[in-house]
Amino acid sequence: MIAQCRRGVLVRGVLTALFCWQAASAPASDVPYVPTPxxxxxxxxxxxxxxxxxxxxxxxxxxxxxxxxxxxxxxxxxxxxxxxxxxxxxxxxxxxxxxxxxxxxxxxxxxxxxxxxxxxxxxxxxxxxxxxxxxxxxxxxxxxxxxxxxxxxxxxxxxxxxxxxxxxxxxxxxxxxxxxxxxxxxANFAGTWQWTLPGAAGDVRHEAKLEQKFQVLDGSVVAQGQRQRLGEPQVKGDVVSFTLSGSAGAARYTGRISGNSITGEVVRGEERPLQWRAVRIKTGKMDISAGPAHRVVIGSLIKEQ
Ligand SMILES: C[S@@+](CC[C@H](N)C(=O)[O-])C[C@H]1O[C@@H](n2cnc3c(N)ncnc32)[C@H](O)[C@@H]1O
Known part of the structure; x- marks a missing residue:
């Protein structure tokens, strides 16, 4: 092809040269055309x-x-x-x-x-x-x-x-x-978060350390000297939810992130929902790194990358 192009450049002049330059510089398709049914x-x-x-x-x-x-x-x-x-x-x-x-x-x-x-x-x-x-x-x-x-x-x-x-x-x-x-x-919820909620004997300070890999959230919360792991953590876009157990039964947190704050509500047992506002005091990094070699499946052809 390149040899042909070289000959073409000599014989047919500028137009052929342009064509050859275009063919050589056109980005190659990464995937063939197959329409989705x-x-x-x-x-x-x-x-x-x-x-x-x-x-x-x-x-x-x-x-x-x-x-x-x-x-x-x-x-x-x-x-x-x-x-x-x-x-x-x-x-x-x-x-x-x-x-x-x-x-x-x-x-x-x-x-x-x-x-x-x-x-x-x-x-x-x-x-x-x-x-x-x-x-x-x-x-x-x-x-x-x-x-x-x-x-x-x-x-x-x-x-x-x-x-x-x-x-x-x-x-x-x-x-x-x-x-x-x-x-x-x-959204990225990773980092250290703080909030307070009313307790039986006054406000209770909470501090959560959260880690996130893609949409998978994990972490723990310390309140009144007790550490516990987040229950049923879920991230859907900019909304987070999880549960924590407490003296009044399980508390279900749901909130939406905006910058370094989350606003939402906490439902504890039969109580009326409480407003929840958490502030991020240290931002973490969401892990979006590629894992070990992944399998590439193309029709019946499978190869490791
Ligand atoms: C499998 S077809 C899918 C077509 C369409 N999306 C559908 O589902 O019917 C893949 C398409 O991607 C195009 N394509 C491949 N590499 C590309 C690239 N780097 N940039 C833009 N289009 C590309 C191909 O030309 C082809 O039409």
Missing amino acids: MPVVDAMLGMGGVGPDDFLIDLGSGDGRIPIRAATRFGTRGMGVDLDDHLVRTARADAQQQGVQDKVVFAARDLFDTDLTRATVVTTYLYNSVNMRLRPRLFEQLRPGARIVSHDFDFGNWQPDQKITVDVPGKAYGPPTSEIMLWVVP
Whole structure:
């Protein structure tokens, strides 16, 4: 190819040189084009809870079916990016034909050069290795609570919040089923937090030390000299919940983070809910590091990375 290009440059002059330069500099596709079957598209949009207030970005959008379907069914605005110029033109034409050209745009662009900050939902049908390269960008650019819905390929040691398998008779590769997975981008709750709550003999000071790996929270709370581990800790976007046991029975905490404070409520037994406000006095780091080598599954082909 390069030899041909060199000959071409000599023989056909500037135009050929331009073509060869373009071919050499065009970014290579990371994943071949395989469309997501429409029943799977619908299941993905359902799992993502996609609605009219969302902005959906499909990374590697192919013929644009995911953003177009979201726009026609739910009025969702969105964008698709794909390296393949022909597919981008097909997607634009289909959006026009379906009357949603004002809601969805398509760009011929590398997904790794795409600004994701506007997205409330990101959809992918990419290889695991591509997802793993993408993962740090998702954490950098998406807001807590944003949803990521992937067809068949996971994000390594970041466990999905939900996963379903749907039947896909006649699927183009692998078994006749598709896996659909949902991740909700977690806010970072790691660090040292303090709050007070009224007790039988006055206010009780609490101090919690929390660690977080992706959406998985763990830690302990010290109150009145007693340390106890968080019970049933859960992070969903910017909302945290956990339980602590106390003299008045179990206390269920639920709150929303904003910067270095959490506001919410505590429910203790039959008591009326109490307001809860915690302040972070030392910020920790959410662990989003890749685990040990992850398995890459491409149809029936499995290899270690
Ligand atoms: C498996 S197809 C998925 C198409 C569509 N999202 C769907 O689910 O029907 C993957 C798409 O990603 C595109 N693609 C691969 N690498 C890309 C990259 N680095 N940037 C943008 N698009 C890319 C391919 O051209 C292909 O259309």
